[in-house]
Amino acid sequence: MELNVCWFVVLGALLAGYAVLDGFDLGAGIVYLGFKKEEDRRTVLNAIGPLWDGNEVWLITFGGALFAAFPQAYATAFSAYYTAFMLLLFALIFRGVSLEFRGKRPEPAWRGFWDVAFSVSSALATFLFGVAVGGLIRGLPIGPDKEYAGTFWDLLGFYPIVVGLLAVALFALHGALFLHLKSSGDMEARLRRWIGRLFDFFAALYVLATLATLVKIPSAIAHFHSMPVVMLVAAAITAAVVAIPWLVSRGRAAAAFLASSLVTAALVFLFGFAIYPNLLLSSLNPAWSLTLRNAASSHKTLGLMGAVALIGMPFVIAYTIVIYRVFRGKVDKDKLAY
Amino acid sequence: MGVAHNQPAKLAAFEAHYKSDAGPSPMWVFGWPDDKNETMKMGVSVPGGLSFLVHHDFKTPVPGLDQFPRQDRPPVAASYFFFRLMVGLGFAQLFLLILVGFCDWRGALERFPWLLRAMVVSVVGPFIANEAGWIAAEVGRQPWTVYGLLRTSDSLSKSVAAGQVLGSIIGFGLVYLFLFIVWVYVLGDKIRRGPDTSGMES
Known part of the structure; x- marks a missing residue:
């Protein structure tokens, strides 16, 4: 396989890894304010506490790999999404510190402030990710000079907002399934009820987003005609989606969480498949798009990075497995650290 | 060098x-x-x-x-002073440490309360030195972003307006100011309560 294509696939894998991993802790943040009891809130924080920052490393790696492999696309995208990125950074900053600061003082006002900061920033970050993905599928006003020619408002619109809401629904469901796996007693039972409602919310948006894609973005569908095998992925997603409430009702919490992980990863795959070989599709003229060829680094750089990635990845995978093994099982209410 | x-x-x-x-x-x-x-x-x-x-x-x-x-050529005065501030603070910390170490070794540390006060104040030294060094490094590299290859004036994003950059600087300023105040408050609270000795007895 050509190096440029390899790096497109690696970026897709990093994004999928990020969505699956950080997706559940962002989602835990989205549903967080639904818990009213202090003990339940602390259980949420302790469920994701040891894991969330490791998960966010995938986002940083994705940004770094995009910068090194496709610098032109990185530059244009980060400039186009400049203000949105600042919002994302502020959200991620507040999310990180609220986890740390919340437990430092006992006053309800103090804790309440960081609780709201944690939940709102989780939802905002997720929504912004979704809007960005929607914008990339729909295309951005990119001129012949490979520069973004629009404004902040051109990043919005019906389709990106639908995808943004889909991301919020997906992560909320994914996060609730994770917490369902990690909690016990009352909290577990409450989560089971929530999962039913979150599932309906997600299913409705999933159908809406699919219809919107079919109607508004015919180019994204064109690929499916040339490679009908990918229809199987779409079918697998639907099967996994349908399986989630069934698995939850039978008490198979781990399998249900695995199913939502699969759905998340497969949606990222479909996103990559829909935009390939473009990284940034120009809505003004398809010929002005930034592709995995005209936006790439030199062959030498891509090769060098490939060697580094092959050496580094086993370590990342190894420590990820170790951490998830150490913190497996239900949250122990006698050993809350957050 | x-x-x-x-x-x-x-x-x-x-x-x-x-x-x-x-x-x-x-x-x-x-x-x-x-x-x-x-x-x-x-x-x-x-x-x-x-x-x-x-x-x-x-x-x-x-x-x-x-x-x-x-x-x-880079702006000289800023490069010169910030670099000196970093180096000066570094040596001052080192000197203070040696002085305190010496007094402690002689068992005379408590006779010099001003030394202990200086130690408290010196906590901010590394932060200032760090920032000063950073400013010296960035100002001293001007007018280049990549030394000898890419000028700062050529490395601006065409599609990012000046107002957006100003807005983000102000935004970051406010966020960090807020977090700094919270941090000082939490830290002060922790210091007033003193070290947690419950886990150290065994």
């Missing part, structure tokens, strides 16, 4: 080394850089000091700012 080799104009600005010499290059200990006349006002220097730092001898000259076209 890496800077002398990779970014010679930056080193010259750090040291306010305006004029190249035929012989050994001196190093300023004190002085006020005067960009207009390209001289040091009230300068006191160690003869051959800069030559020694860069080449480990007191003879070899170090290129001064006059070796670089005027449009390729």
Whole structure:
């Protein structure tokens, strides 16, 4: 396989890894304010506490790999999404510190402030990710000079907002399934009820987003005609989606969480498949798009990075497995650290 | 020294080394850089000091700012002062540490309460030194983003408006100011309560 294509696939894998991993802790943040009891809130924080920052490393790696492999696309995208990125950074900053600061003082006002900061920033970050993905599928006003020619408002619109809401629904469901796996007693039972409602919310948006894609973005569908095998992925997603409430009702919490992980990863795959070989599709003229060829680094750089990635990845995978093994099982209410 | 080799104009600005010499290059200990006349006002220097730092001898000259076209020179005063602030704070911390270590070794530390107060104040030293060093490194590299290859004026994003950049700077300023206040409050609270000894007894 050509190096440029390899790096497109690696970026897709990093994004999928990020969505699956950080997706559940962002989602835990989205549903967080639904818990009213202090003990339940602390259980949420302790469920994701040891894991969330490791998960966010995938986002940083994705940004770094995009910068090194496709610098032109990185530059244009980060400039186009400049203000949105600042919002994302502020959200991620507040999310990180609220986890740390919340437990430092006992006053309800103090804790309440960081609780709201944690939940709102989780939802905002997720929504912004979704809007960005929607914008990339729909295309951005990119001129012949490979520069973004629009404004902040051109990043919005019906389709990106639908995808943004889909991301919020997906992560909320994914996060609730994770917490369902990690909690016990009352909290577990409450989560089971929530999962039913979150599932309906997600299913409705999933159908809406699919219809919107079919109607508004015919180019994204064109690929499916040339490679009908990918229809199987779409079918697998639907099967996994349908399986989630069934698995939850039978008490198979781990399998249900695995199913939502699969759905998340497969949606990222479909996103990559829909935009390939473009990284940034120009809505003004398809010929002005930034592709995995005209936006790439030199062959030498891509090769060098490939060697580094092959050496580094086993370590990342190894420590990820170790951490998830150490913190497996239900949250122990006698050993809350957050 | 890496800077002398990779970014010679930056080193010259750090040291306010305006004029190249035929012989050994001196190093300023004190002085006020005067960009207009390209001289040091009230300068006191160690003869051959800069030559020694860069080449480990007191003879070899170090290129001064006059070796670089005027449009390729960084702002000297800011580079010079922030670099000195970083180095000065570093040495001050080291000196304080040695002094405190010595007094403690002689068992006389409690006779000098001002030393203990100085230790408390010195907590902010590394933060300031860190920021000052960062500013010196960034200002000293001007007018380049990538030294000798890419000018700062050429590396601006075309599609990011000045207002967006200003907005993000103000936004970051406010967020960090808020977090700094919270941090000081939480830290002060922790210090007042003292160290947690419950886990240390066994």
